[in-house]
Amino acid sequence: MRRLHTATLLAAAPTLTLAASCTLLVPPKLGAQTDPSRPPLHLTYFGAAGWEISDGTVTVLVDPYISRLKYGGGGDPADDRPDFARTDLAWSDTILIDSIISEANFILVHHGHFDHLGDVPYIAKKTGAKVIGTETSMTILRAYGVPEAQLYAVRGGEDYQFDGFSVRVVPTLHSALGEKHYYDARRWTADSDLTAPLRINEFIEGGSLSFLARFAGHDVLTMGSMNFIEREFEGLEPDVLLAGINGSRLGLYEYDARLLRTTGYPPIVIPTHWDNFRLPYGFSQKPNYERNIVPFIQTVHELSPDTRVIAPTHLEPIVIK
Numbered sequence: 001m002r003r004l005h006t007a008t009l010l011a012a013a014p015t016l017t018l019a020a021s022c023t024l025l026v027p028p029k030l031g032a033q034t035d036p037s038r039p040p041l042h043l044t045y046f047g048a049a050g051w052e053i054s055d056g057t058v059t060v061l062v063d064p065y066i067s068r069l070k071y072g073g074g075g076d077p078a079d080d081r082p083d084f085a086r087t088d089l090a091w092s093d094t095i096l097i098d099s100i101i102s103e104a105n106f107i108l109v110h111h112g113h114f115d116h117l118g119d120v121p122y123i124a125k126k127t128g129a130k131v132i133g134t135e136t137s138m139t140i141l142r143a144y145g146v147p148e149a150q151l152y153a154v155r156g157g158e159d160y161q162f163d164g165f166s167v168r169v170v171p172t173l174h175s176a177l178g179e180k181h182y183y184d185a186r187r188w189t190a191d192s193d194l195t196a197p198l199r200i201n202e203f204i205e206g207g208s209l210s211f212l213a214r215f216a217g218h219d220v221l222t223m224g225s226m227n228f229i230e231r232e233f234e235g236l237e238p239d240v241l242l243a244g245i246n247g248s249r250l251g252l253y254e255y256d257a258r259l260l261r262t263t264g265y266p267p268i269v270i271p272t273h274w275d276n277f278r279l280p281y282g283f284s285q286k287p288n289y290e291r292n293i294v295p296f297i298q299t300v301h302e303l304s305p306d307t308r309v310i311a312p313t314h315l316e317p318i319v320i321k
Ligand SMILES: [Zn+2]
Pocket: 111, 113, 174, 205
């Protein structure tokens, strides 16, 4: 699975020695992606930080937020759907969800905000999937009546083996929203008095996680925010990185460079949480694409020329061989 260390690589492939000593700033990448027998990985972007990922045997949903409610401003005047306030009761577009999601074995939840967890109560009950997330997220799901047997509360550091799938839970940080003034230490616990349906603003963060999701032949490192803890990402070396790249990352010190270096310059990087999730599917994402993805592709090209950036389109499957 793992990429070879540079020393091993040079011993095995002497023709690379000259290039490595002259111009290579980035360790060459070989390993899992050279295994011709591994099954292809299918990824579908739901928008926000949402994904469906499948190796043909195990289907994992990540922050599956489909409803894309119009709430909290930042939408588009052409969107004539009803406007939700953060104090309004949460609502899921179950017809739309049913048209997109049919089955799942696992649901990984990065944190409890509505654009991550909002549709999980319905999807968890519909699919019977095992859900892995913080105690806050599990408490919210419990309030919605998701069966206890499906709930796996974690804090980060766990490394769980399931049938045909394993996942390492990685502690991380939420995006530095509000020009870095965002900070929310609130948590929901077993003592919290929650009654469903919750209000949108009762979907609190509750701490943030990333996941190293290990599929047959592919390790995917997921992000639900534009932030991370370097020492927690060190040594993970995913072959696919779902990189959070919305605008707040620009307020962090050398975010793109640190992210690529710490994760071992992944062969494939796919931007996530870059769109305007308050707009329905079908609305143009051109402004967000140009603001977030275009400069990110350029930066990755400069920092890690061998990395392939795949810009995802809503609901269009990506296949990684
Ligand atoms: Zn959030």
